[in-house]
Amino acid sequence: MQFSQEDFDRLLLFEHTRKTAEVNYAKNPLDADNLTKWGGALLELSQFQSIADSKSMITDCISKLEEALQINPTKHDALWCLGNAHTSFAFLTPDLDEARPYLDKATGFFQRAADEDPGNELYQKSLEVTAKAPELHMEIHKQGLGPLGQQTLGGGPAPSSSSTKSSKTKKSTDLKYDILGWVILAVGIVAWAPMISGALGLRATSKLIDKSTTTLYSNSLTLTLTLFLLSFFNLFLNLFLISLGHWLVPGGFAWSCYSHDQNSENESSLRGPAGWPILGFLPHQMGSLAHQKLSSMATSLKATRLMAFSLGTTRVVISSHPDTARQILGGSSFSDRPIKHSAKLLMFERAIGFAPSGTYWRHLRSIAAVHMFSPRRIGGLETLRQQVADEMVVKIWDEMKENRVVGLKAILQKGSLDNIIQSVFGTNYLGLEKEVSTNRTLMLLVKEGYDLIYRFNLEDYFPLRFLDFYGVKRKCHKLAAEVKSVVGQIVRERKRAGDFGGGSDFLSALLALPEEDKLSDSDTVAVLWEMIFRGTDTVAILLEWIMARIVLHQDIQAKAQQELDTHVGNKRHVRDSDLPNLLYLQAIVKEVLRMHPPGPLLSWARLAIHDVHVDKVFIPAGTTAMVNMWAITHDPSIWKDPMVFRPERFIEEDVSIMGSDLRLAPFGSGRRVCPGKALGLATVHLWLARFLHQFRWLPAEPIDLSECLKLSLEMKKPLTCHVVPRNPL
Numbered sequence: 001m002q003f004s005q006e007d008f009d010r011l012l013l014f015e016h017t018r019k020t021a022e023v024n025y026a027k028n029p030l031d032a033d034n035l036t037k038w039g040g041a042l043l044e045l046s047q048f049q050s051i052a053d054s055k056s057m058i059t060d061c062i063s064k065l066e067e068a069l070q071i072n073p074t075k076h077d078a079l080w081c082l083g084n085a086h087t088s089f090a091f092l093t094p095d096l097d098e099a100r101p102y103l104d105k106a107t108g109f110f111q112r113a114a115d116e117d118p119g120n121e122l123y124q125k126s127l128e129v130t131a132k133a134p135e136l137h138m139e140i141h142k143q144g145l146g147p148l149g150q151q152t153l154g155g156g157p158a159p160s161s162s163s164t165k166s167s168k169t170k171k172s173t174d175l176k177y178d179i180l181g182w183v184i185l186a187v188g189i190v191a192w193a194p195m196i197s198g199a200l201g202l203r204a205t206s207k208l209i210d211k212s213t214t215t216l217y218s219n220s221l222t223l224t225l226t227l228f229l230l231s232f233f234n235l236f237l238n239l240f241l242i243s244l245g246h247w248l249v250p251g252g253f254a255w256s257c258y259s260h261d262q263n264s265e266n267e268s269s270l271r272g273p274a275g276w277p278i279l280g281f282l283p284h285q286m287g288s289l290a291h292q293k294l295s296s297m298a299t300s301l302k303a304t305r306l307m308a309f310s311l312g313t314t315r316v317v318i319s320s321h322p323d324t325a326r327q328i329l330g331g332s333s334f335s336d337r338p339i340k341h342s343a344k345l346l347m348f349e350r351a352i353g354f355a356p357s358g359t360y361w362r363h364l365r366s367i368a369a370v371h372m373f374s375p376r377r378i379g380g381l382e383t384l385r386q387q388v389a390d391e392m393v394v395k396i397w398d399e400m401k402e403n404r405v406v407g408l409k410a411i412l413q414k415g416s417l418d419n420i421i422q423s424v425f426g427t428n429y430l431g432l433e434k435e436v437s438t439n440r441t442l443m444l445l446v447k448e449g450y451d452l453i454y455r456f457n458l459e460d461y462f463p464l465r466f467l468d469f470y471g472v473k474r475k476c477h478k479l480a481a482e483v484k485s486v487v488g489q490i491v492r493e494r495k496r497a498g499d500f501g502g503g504s505d506f507l508s509a510l511l512a513l514p515e516e517d518k519l520s521d522s523d524t525v526a527v528l529w530e531m532i533f534r535g536t537d538t539v540a541i542l543l544e545w546i547m548a549r550i551v552l553h554q555d556i557q558a559k560a561q562q563e564l565d566t567h568v569g570n571k572r573h574v575r576d577s578d579l580p581n582l583l584y585l586q587a588i589v590k591e592v593l594r595m596h597p598p599g600p601l602l603s604w605a606r607l608a609i610h611d612v613h614v615d616k617v618f619i620p621a622g623t624t625a626m627v628n629m630w631a632i633t634h635d636p637s638i639w640k641d642p643m644v645f646r647p648e649r650f651i652e653e654d655v656s657i658m659g660s661d662l663r664l665a666p667f668g669s670g671r672r673v674c675p676g677k678a679l680g681l682a683t684v685h686l687w688l689a690r691f692l693h694q695f696r697w698l699p700a701e702p703i704d705l706s707e708c709l710k711l712s713l714e715m716k717k718p719l720t721c722h723v724v725p726r727n728p729l
Contacts, residue, residue, distance in 0.1 A: 017041040026706070029289055030296045035068035036078045043085050051092055058092075061085045070275070076116035080123055083109040087133065096137055103133045251308030252280045254315045258620065270317070270617055271301050272308035280310025280461075288708040288716070291600040295320060295631035304631065306615050312461025314338075315623045317614065318601075320631035322638065322662035324615045328625045329662070330670040331614075334606035337672065338624045341459045342452045345476035347483070350523050351530035352675060357609070363517070364527065368675050371509035372423075372531070378679050380504060381423055382576045385683055388419045389573075389690040393729065396695070400723050405700045408547055409718040412540035417443050419683065420535035424528055425490060426505030441486055446536050448479055454710045487525045487532075506531065535676065538598060539683050541712050545596045546589060546688055548719045549645055552703040556647060557692065560585050561726070564693045570727045574689040576682065585689055587647035589681070590657055593666040595645060598712045600630035606672065629666065630713070638663055695723040 021038035024031060042061035046054040062085050068078045083106045090102035107130050114123040249255055252275035275281045287293070298307045304320040319325045328334050335357035339349055348354045352368055355361040371377065392415045399406050421439055428435070457472045468474055491507065494500060500508040510524055519527065550557045560582075567581045568574050579586070608623045619625070634642045640649070655661055658677060659669035667677035674680075691697070699721055706716035 014041040014044040018045065029287065030071055030293060032068040032072040032075055032078065035064050035071070036075065036081060039064035039068065039078070039085070040081050043081065043088065046088065055089060055092055058085050058089050062089075070273075070281075073274075074116050076113045076120070076123070079109050079113035079116065080126065083113065083126060083130075087130070090133070091137060091140065096134060099137055100134065103130065103137070106130050106133070249274065251315070252276075252310035254280055254310035254313050255308055258315070270306070270308040271303035273297055273301065275310055280312055280314075288710070290709055291628055291630040291713070292707075294318060294601070294628055295634070298628070298631065304635070306617055311624070312458075313463065314461055315620065316626060317617075317619060317623060318626040318628055319614075320628045320635070322632060325627040325629075325632065325662045325665075326669065327614050328606055328627060329659075329665070329668060329672070331612070332671075333610060333612035334608055334625050335671060336607040336609055338605050338607045340453060340457070342455070342457060342472055342476050345473065346449055346453070346480055346529075347522075347526040348530055348533075350526040352527065353530060353534065357671070365675060367510070367513070367517070372506045373675050373679050375678070378682050379576065381679070382686070384419060384422055384427075385686050386573070386575075388415050388422075389687050391415065391418070392687070393690065393694050396691075396723055397725070397729060404722075405720050406723055407718060407720050409540070409544055409715075412543050413537065414443075415687070416538075416540040417446070417532075417536045419539075420532055422505070423535075424506045424531050425494075426503055426508065438486065438490070442532060443536075445479065445483055445486065446533055448475075449483075449533055450537065450711055452476055452479065483529050484522075484525055487528050488521065491521065491524055491528070535680075537712060539680055539687075541714055542592070542598055542680075542684055543687060544715055544719050546592045546684070547691065547697065547721070548703055548705065548715060549588070549592055549595075550692070551697045551699050551719070551721050552705070553645060556588065556645075557697060560588060561692050561696070564689060568689075568693060574686065574693050576686060579682075579685050579689065582685070582689060583651065584647065585692070586685065587650040589684060589688065590650045590655065590664070591645060591647040593657060594633040594639070594664050596707065596713055597629045597633060597666045599666070600628060600709065600713055601626055629664075632662070633664060694725065694727055694729070696726055698722040698724065 017037060018041040021034050024034045039061045042057050046057040049057055065078050065082045068075055086102045087106045090099035093099040110126045110130055114127060250270050251272035298304045298320045305324045307318050309316050319328055337354050339354045352364045392411055395411050396406050452475055494507055500511045563582055563584045568578050606625045608619055608621050610621045612619050636642055655664055657664050657666055659665050659673045667674040704717040708714050708716040
């Protein structure tokens with residue numbers, strides 16, 4: 001199509017608006033005004049595309065506007081813009097029967113916009129014009145906007161019988177949601193005319209529109225921009241309940257059967273966002289900053305002590321306060337963990353982390369406490385930690401000499417894997433050549449396991465066990481078989497070798513247990529697999545965050561190195577016995593754990609095994625309970641200047657991080673506290689001290705501290721840096 005200079009100027013303007021909104025979203029994903037601007041820009045840009053690309057861009061626009069309404073359900077300009085988007089989509093759909101559901105939704109959304117801002121003349125006119133939309137749709141497509149016209153404009157061939165069947169299915173789905181009362185989309189009549197007349201050059205279109213409507217169209221851009229730029233209504237209403245159906249209760253769909261008025265006068269009521277009907281707030285909708293979004297929701301709803309929400313059909317409560325966090329993590333009522341379907345298929349239900357509370361779980365905890373995580377055992381592993389540290393130091397320097405830059409993430413991951421494998425299986429457990437191959441295989445298995453457990457799976461939130469969405473079940477079965485083969489082979493060979501009573505590794509300890517305490521072969525594989533899986537990335541991710549802060553804050557690095565020079569000197573390496581004297585180094589680790597807790601959400605999940613009260617709120621059995629440790633550690637009412645990285649705060653006040661002080665409990669608390677916390681800290685402290693003692697660390701590029709929540713809270717952009725030796729290698 002031909003662009004006028006005016007069209008070209010508009011294209012540049014809205015492309016700039018789109019890019020600006022995208023950048024602002026990365027900084028603050030909870031800005032409803034910015035999301036509305038983003039959606040509006042996409043809607044305007046769609047007018048310059050082919051039919052197929054227009055539909056795709058409008059769909060993206062709708063997604064942004066829906067996200068804005070999740071944050072602020074009463075944002076009338078977003079409601080009105082959604083009307084425009086869906087009306088545009090309807091007029092790009094040749095079949096009136098297929099287009100009608102979108103037009104119906106348009107009416108609903110324009111009505112909601114008008115209800116929120118009754119004095120807005122534009123919203124009222126949009127409603128009036130929408131009433132004429134079906135007639136206009138028929139007349140326009142009589143002018144040639146059918147399947148043939150769509151094909152001519154790059155929209156593809158005429159629909160086949162299969163595509164027609166698919167369209168009918170989609171229509172049926174839309175109608176089903178309308179019957180349920182799911183009015184989440186709306187459309188308007190303002191954006192379709194410039195799109196169709198501009199894209200097709202059909203003068204006949206203008207003849208179908210009366211003078212007032214044409215005036216409305218010509219002014220729509222100015223009015224839209226005015227709404228976007230003013231953004232003077234950003235109302236944070238707690239809930240938008242009564243008019244949209246029974247599921248819009250505090251907490252959303254999963255809480256619809258919960259009686260919010262059943263509490264006695266001495267009890268409190270739950271608060272929480274309604275979320276989307278049926279879906280609630282699914283993890284993939286929250287994105288990689290779910291911990292921050294949930295924190296903002298709790299603050300805006302004044303529900304930091306306890307907030308309810310829905311994950312599909314799963315009831316969830318989340319604490320963003322130390323008091324209620326202690327009740328959840330320390331109470332016997334939450335002694336189990338909810339387990340994802342993928343984690344169950346990967347055998348974690350038979351390991352320490354997810355085994356149901358009971359005799360078997362207590363037996364596993366006892367074995368691990370004595371044979372893997374006892375102070376004596378941790379001390380005995382210092383030689384291994386030093387050996388791995390030596391290898392990483394050499395690798396860092398080799399990479400610096402070869403590439404002039406160090407990518408730390410891969411080095412830390414390999415070091416962590418080597419450390420945990422040798423702790424679990426011992427050194428030379430298969431012979432050097434075979435060990436290298438097995439270690440590589442285990443690393444790949446761990447990465448695949450992380451991907452499968454992190455991946456969104458509908459089966460975790462809806463009772464759909466008979467289906468295998470996304471192939472997760474099939475892939476988990478395959479991965480579990482590979483794990484059993486690799487780890488099981490190591491167990492069998494160790495049994496065949498015999499004489500494992502004198503071994504210092506965890507596998508030898510398991511095989512040397514008295515007969516009445518021995519685990520079955522399948523349970524042994526599950527426990528060993530969990531040790532490797534959970535011990536590989538945890539240390540690596542935490543150390544990468546620490547080193548990022550070390551590189552960014554050169555003054556803090558210098559202070560830590562001065563402490564090392566004072567207590568260690570430059571004639572020898574740092575030892576475990578030096579660590580108690582390195583108070584500032586320990587404070588750095590604590591401050592990183594506060595700023596970037598490795599498991600802000602998923603690591604904290606608990607399951608209510610019976611009805612219970614938390615903070616005088618009734619919580620029914622089967623409810624998943626979470627603690628948002630990120631929210632707690634960034635709460636200005638709990639921490640002074642929480643957004644400032646200042647290790648000195650832990651010199652001024654000795655705050656325990658082992659679970660007794662819920663202001664900072666990165667490893668959890670209560671009976672489900674991380675059993676490997678002491679071993680993990682010993683490893684992190686020693687390796688950090690070795691790195692700082694050996695090198696001065698400098699940035700290779702600006703440090704990006706953007707977070708990305710997967711199974712753990714990772715750096716979105718891996719750290720790269722330069723190193724300069726301080727002491728001989």
